[in-house]
Amino acid sequence: MxxxxxxxxxxxxxxxxxxxxxxxxxxxxxxxxxxxxxxxxxxxxxxxxxxxxxxxxxxxxxxxxxxxxxxxxxxxxxxxxxxxxxxxxxxxxxxxxxxxxxxxxxxxxxxxxxxxRMKLKVLIIGGTGYIGKRLVKASLQQGHETYVLQRSDIGGDVEKVQMLLSFKKQGARLLIGSFNDHRSLVEAVKQVDIVICTISGGHQLLLQLKLVVAIKEAGNIKRFLPSEFGANPARMGDAMEQGRAIFDDKMVVRKAIEDAGIPFTYVSANCFAGIFVGGLCQVGHFLPSRESVVLYGDGNQKAVFMDEDDVAAYTIRTIDDPRTVNKTVYLRPPANILSQREVVGIWEKLIGKELKKSSLSEQNILNIMKEKDLAEQGVWSHFYHFFYQGCLANFEIEDDAEEAFLLYPDIKYTKMEDYLKQYL
Structure with a gap:
């Protein structure tokens, strides 16, 4: 006994x-x-x-x-x-x-x-990127031994070099590695327990297939979090062709991970507040106007908005949680499930002024898309799905998925009213 x-x-x-x-x-x-x-x-x-x-x-x-x-x-x-x-x-x-x-x-x-919590060795790939730098900070704050992959050719980008040096001052360690050097990837992966990848843009997502091979060869990784952090690609199979490539690529990576038998967690973080809320959910706007706003349709379709620092905090909490292994984790705290019209209303209340509103019909946005190049069409198509179809919030979370807000109630997430206050 x-x-x-x-x-x-x-x-x-x-x-x-x-x-x-x-x-x-x-x-x-x-x-x-x-x-x-x-x-x-x-x-x-x-x-x-x-x-x-x-x-x-x-x-x-x-x-x-x-x-x-x-x-x-x-x-x-x-x-x-x-x-x-x-x-x-x-x-x-x-x-x-x-x-x-x-x-x-x-x-x-x-x-x-x-x-x-067990202190893990966490490798973040894409650590100088938009969400990657926040994951480095969150991993350090939560007490993990944090590593950042440093490309050998990064010396020509002074801003990224300075960021990497700042990570070192905060306690992170740098590992030299590249997707073009398989052995360097394997050696980097062998030194850690967890791998989080945040690369994005174009077909860079498929570079993760090389990472999957390296992780499989290393054989020591307890959890892999691939570059996701947006809408759940498994729910976007019917997306418009112009913007579906990013979802298709993520599904290709998912299949490779699962076929390799690598423990994973997929994080669906929906809409980053800095990209969506800062511009009152208007394409290409990152500061809220004090004069006018264009609503998509009637502006009443719900979406989900997340402070990027909260995305990082929730993500790092999942890496050693047995409840999240081999599952999708949704980030959609209830107070941040809002329509575009509600976001605008919060801003109007903060500035004490009603904005002049116009509306962009569904047909108008489709016409606008035809005049854009392929990359811009992809962006507009995502806005179409989010704000005309409401695809981020019009479903119940699957039985084999988890909701971060319920798993980690101690995390005090940022509500969009507080987020918008920084623009005053």
Missing amino acids: LSTEIPWETQLGRKRWRRPPWEKEMETTNVGEDGDDEKGMVLFKRECNDKDCKLGQNNPTGMEFKDHRELRLIHIIGRNGQYGLWSLKNTLLYYIRLPCTLNLHTEFTNKTHREL
């Missing part, structure tokens, strides 16, 4: 956990056998004052508790030396893994959940 002698003070990195104030109130129960993966456990009970407490989900032991309102802390010890902890804090249930064998006993909260 498992020992009930859990030390009240255990060193974990620089954090020291002390005897909980309710120690004398605690009853200890032994369950299972030592070394039995995800079955051997020490169960600590303490009365929960919250009448609405629920056991929650994702209990890999499959055990049932007759009075789950007493559940306070479960300590699971497996043969691999990793731990799982569940704690009932209000109505939330958590699962974490620690990187080493140690006995730990502490009251478990959202804060300690973040502090105790």
Whole structure:
């Protein structure tokens, strides 16, 4: 049986956990056998004052508790030396893994959940890009050992060089590698646990096929997050031909990942606020007008808008979460599911002025597209699907997918009213 002698003070990195104030109130129960993966456990009970407490989900032991309102802390010890902890804090249930064998006993909260997550080695490819640089920052902030792939030919771009140097000052490490050098990719991948790719534009997405081959050869990656971060391509099979190539390419990469048996998470982040909300959802506008706005149709189709820093924060939270492995994770917090007209209304309220509004009919936008080059047609087609068809918010999330807002309620995401305040 498992020992009930859990030390009240255990060193974990620089954090020291002390005897909980309710120690004398605690009853200890032994369950299972030592070394039995995800079955051997020490169960600590303490009365929960919250009448609405629920056991929650994702209990890999499959055990049932007759009075789950007493559940306070479960300590699971497996043969691999990793731990799982569940704690009932209000109505939330958590699962974490620690990187080493140690006995730990502490009251478990959202804060300690973040502090105790396994610290991983995370490689970000495309780290100097629009979303990549935010992922580097988020990975560092969440305590992961963060690596950024540095191309050998980047020396001619002074801004990117300076950005890479700033990453180093923040604690990131640079790894030399290139999609044109298979061996360099394999060697870079071998040094980390997680790979996140953020390359974009044209057919660059298909370069990830080389990365898939490298990850397969390396054989050590616990999770791969390919470059997605927009609309879920699996739902865009009927997109207009002008803009479908990007979705088709992402699906090609997905198939390669799944055929290779690589653990993955696909992040669907919908509309980046800086690209959409800043210009009141108008193509090619990135600052909100104080005079007028063009509405697409009646402006009432719902879309989903995300602060880019929140996209990064949610993304990094998924990388070691067993609930998100081999799944699509949608980022669509309820307060940010808005129509274009609602976004405009928020801006009008902030500036204390009503904008002059005109409307662009569905036929007009199709006519405009005909006059654009192929790249611009792709952009306009996406706006068409988002703001005329409402394809980002007109469906229920699939059973085999997850919603980040529900998985990580402790993340205080930015609402679009607060986002627009920076433009005042």
